[in-house]
Amino acid sequence: MPRPILATIHPGALHHNLQHLRAAAADAKVWAVVKANAYGHGIERAYTGLRGADGFALLDLSEAERVRALGWRGPILLLEGVFEARDLELCSRLGLWHTVHCDEQIDMLALHKTHEPHRVFLKMNSGMNRLGFAPERYRAAWTRLNALPQVDEISLLSHFSDADGAPGVAEQLARFERATRDLPGERSLSNSAAILRHAQDAHVRADWVRPGIALYGSSPDHPQHSTTDWQLQPAMTLSAKLIAVQTLQVGDAVGYGSSFVAERVMRVGVVACGYADGYPRICPTGTPVLVDGMRSRTLGRVSMDMLVVDLSELPAAGFGSAVTLWGRADNGAVLGIDEVAACAGTVGYELMCALAPRVPVQVLAAS
Ligand SMILES: Cc1ncc(COP(=O)(O)O)c(C=O)c1O
Numbered sequence: 001m002p003r004p005i006l007a008t009i010h011p012g013a014l015h016h017n018l019q020h021l022r023a024a025a026a027d028a029k030v031w032a033v034v035k036a037n038a039y040g041h042g043i044e045r046a047y048t049g050l051r052g053a054d055g056f057a058l059l060d061l062s063e064a065e066r067v068r069a070l071g072w073r074g075p076i077l078l079l080e081g082v083f084e085a086r087d088l089e090l091c092s093r094l095g096l097w098h099t100v101h102c103d104e105q106i107d108m109l110a111l112h113k114t115h116e117p118h119r120v121f122l123k124m125n126s127g128m129n130r131l132g133f134a135p136e137r138y139r140a141a142w143t144r145l146n147a148l149p150q151v152d153e154i155s156l157l158s159h160f161s162d163a164d165g166a167p168g169v170a171e172q173l174a175r176f177e178r179a180t181r182d183l184p185g186e187r188s189l190s191n192s193a194a195i196l197r198h199a200q201d202a203h204v205r206a207d208w209v210r211p212g213i214a215l216y217g218s219s220p221d222h223p224q225h226s227t228t229d230w231q232l233q234p235a236m237t238l239s240a241k242l243i244a245v246q247t248l249q250v251g252d253a254v255g256y257g258s259s260f261v262a263e264r265v266m267r268v269g270v271v272a273c274g275y276a277d278g279y280p281r282i283c284p285t286g287t288p289v290l291v292d293g294m295r296s297r298t299l300g301r302v303s304m305d306m307l308v309v310d311l312s313e314l315p316a317a318g319f320g321s322a323v324t325l326w327g328r329a330d331n332g333a334v335l336g337i338d339e340v341a342a343c344a345g346t347v348g349y350e351l352m353c354a355l356a357p358r359v360p361v362q363v364l365a366a367s
Helices: 011-024 035-039 041-050 061-069 086-092 103-111 136-144 169-179 192-198 339-342 348-353
Strands: 004-009 030-032 055-058 076-077 097-100 118-124 152-158 186-191 236-248 267-272 290-291 295-299 307-310 322-328 361-363
Touching: 004 041, 004 136, 011 030, 011 041, 011 192, 035 041, 035 348, 041 061, 041 361, 061 076, 061 086, 086 118, 097 103, 103 136, 118 136, 118 169, 136 152, 136 169, 152 169, 169 186, 186 192, 267 322, 290 339, 322 339, 339 348
Parallel strands: 004 361, 030 055, 055 076, 076 097, 097 118, 118 152, 152 186
Antiparallel strands: 004 236, 236 267, 236 322, 267 307, 290 295, 290 322, 295 307
8 A cells, every 4th residue: 555645636726726817817818837847736737727828837848848748739938938049949849939038048049040930028127136137228138139030029028026025016017117118019027926916907917927826726925815815726735644643641752852742641643744745844833734624733843754743632533534734625624835834934835846756646637
């Protein structure tokens, strides 16, 4: 028998979240961002739930090949563009649209031999200072691209650094608007947070939105808003079973470092999930879990293959009981990945991307 641990992908939730984001973005077209293997869900597994998108946005050329292999004939956008000249051959062959964020990428395009001119998204560094041309250099880059026979259409793109927080998007938006005022082409600016918090402004939602994290059922601005607030459903459940039960006496400790010590007699359960499965080791005593769909908490340190949970209030729980580490339990109760991530001092993105390869994954039939 395999170890009793399982990740479940919910295509129905992906579909729901996509439709919800589409509604929030009014008339904008939607890129489903599926980089990092669909944020750890698996591109092939997520595809059924996301194929109602207008396009797929990702980073790796091999991921683009996988999306084409699934039969997707629509737009695919490389969010970081090409990394070396020969990547352009694959762009030509697979009809990929690609971001252009630096002079070196324009140099490569200028030398590229193709009969099919490319659609490119020219990226502006409007304040995040990762990728893109500074606003004062943007027009020159556009003019250079526009003169290339290898390019047929130029769209305009930037990325917000603070759409999820108080600084918001106004300053970056103003820079982008000023620098692109009379340039033609479709525009794309918004990630999940910008869509959910700012897309009532038509300039923010623009022509294409690019949601990632919200598609997968994690709130982009937790804890200010939960997934319930945003009406998002978890697309991944991580569940395991109790493989042992212990009764602690007063003074008994749990796990490495004996960091939890019982102050009363209590039952605890040992779960077949540890940090080698992608559950964060840093999660302290008290991190929420669901046991048979009922809320409980972890106790002591997370080990490589096991963690321990409190069964004090759950007398019916025992060997074989189902434990939901995040996602949806069989009784419909939900433990948001954001809550667990917060206990680990991180965000839902990191937990879903860190699901370990050794965890078997099933895809629920879409309802
Ligand atoms: C350029 C770009 N667009 C869109 C996204 C999607 O962002 P989110 O997952 O916050 O919606 C990302 C992710 O980091 C990105 O890098």
